[in-house]
Amino acid sequence: MFAAMSPAVAEAPLDKVSFGTNWVAEAEHGGFFQAVADGTYKSYGLDVTIVPGGPNANNRILLIAGKLDFYMSANTLQSFDAVANNVPTVAVAAVFQKDPQIFLTHPNPRITKLEDLKPLTLLISKEGIAGYFQWMKSELGFSESRVKPYTFNAQPFIVDKNSAMQGYVTSEPFVVAKQAGFQPNVLLLADYGFDGYSTLIETRRDLVDRKPGLVQRFVDASMIGWYHYLYGDNKPANDLIKKLNPEMTDELLAYSTGKMKEYGIVDSGDTIKDGIGAMTEARVASFFDKMSRAGVVKRDVDYRKAFTLQFVNKGVGVDLRPKK
Known part of the structure; x- marks a missing residue:
């Protein structure tokens, strides 16, 4: 049997690729870990090393410095910021069609929409105040006087029924339910017009120019992984995620994955036809308009330089979605 093997059919060497995430390993990165663990990247000729982020890591700097090939950026605002600061990176795919940013409130039948949060104390991080909250002020008339710092500790929210806390739909409701014993109300900002993409794949422009085939293979394989x-x-x-992040539990992994599916975070809207990772110029333009009106980005930034549609919208993997 082995004598039948010939050099002509021997496996070609894999292209080594490094991909940095923006946080420790979790379900929100699951498709990338899946593509490593089940051999999808290998089937696309790639040997992918995932470099987890975390509180003491700055993988985006490593991307810019050429130490990483790809990076998982948090949201479209980072792509606009790159253009504004002449950073030579570009978004090549958007894994999350909806930003998972939410507000949580205590159970209250009178709170049914985002505007109902105006009388409450809002627990928001520094990054949140500089980003999505400026949109809430500009578009919905929220006041900064209601804001208190969010320190990524749920206790101040849990003890104050007249407060609302920022979070991700995939994690904080789970944490609060565990700690407080009640199911919080959840309001997803994307449902109210906050229409930026999240969890984007970024790379350097020079890699797009020099090795477009490599970029295409990484994007396609990543989407199959998702x-x-x-x-x-x-x-x-999930086994790989738990190995890299021993604090992760099966329960939270299942919860996060379920919420991504329930809310259409990854697979909804344009992805139904165009495939996971889809982007459109209209969506980016809409988000840029809102963020510039809110004063988060300057009007003279050329948002078209923030992304490219060269590698997405090809319907890769849509046949893998279960038929209803």
């Missing part, structure tokens, strides 16, 4: 993670056997990815 289909497998959401709709297939995601145990290989």
Whole structure:
């Protein structure tokens, strides 16, 4: 049997690729870990090393410095910021069609929409105040006088029924339910017009110019990984996530994945036809208009330089979505 093997059919060497995430390993990165764990990247000729982020890591700097090939950026605002500061990076795919940013409130039948939060104390991080809250002020008339610092500790929210706390739909409601024993109300900012993309794949412009085929293979394989993670056997990815992040639990992984599916965070809207990772210029333009009106980005920034549609909207993997 082995004598039948010939050099002509021997495996070609894999292209080594490094990909930095923006936080410790978690379900919100699941598709990338899935593509490593189930061999999808390898089938696309890639040997991918995922470099987890965390409180003491700055993988975006490593991307810019050429130490990483790809980076998982948090949201479209980072892409605009790169253009404004002449940073030579570009977004090549948007894994999250909806930003998972939410506000949580105590159970209250009178709170049914985002505007109902105006009388409450709002617990918001520094980054949140500089970003999405400026949109809330500009578009919805919120006041900064209601804001108190959020220190990523749920206790101040839990003890104050007249407060609302920022979070991600995939994690903080789970944490609060565990700690406080009640199911919080959840309001997703994306449902009220906060229409930026989240969890984007960024790379350097020079890599797009020099190795577009490599970029295409990484994008395509990553999106296949996301289909497998959401709709297939995601145990290989979750085992890898838990190995890299021992504090992660099966319960939270299942919760986060379920919420991504329930809210259409990854697979909804344009992805139904165009595939996970889809982007449109209209969406980016809409978000840029809102953020510039809110004073978060300057009007003279050329938002078209923040992204490219060269590698997405090709329907890669749509046949892997379960038929209803």
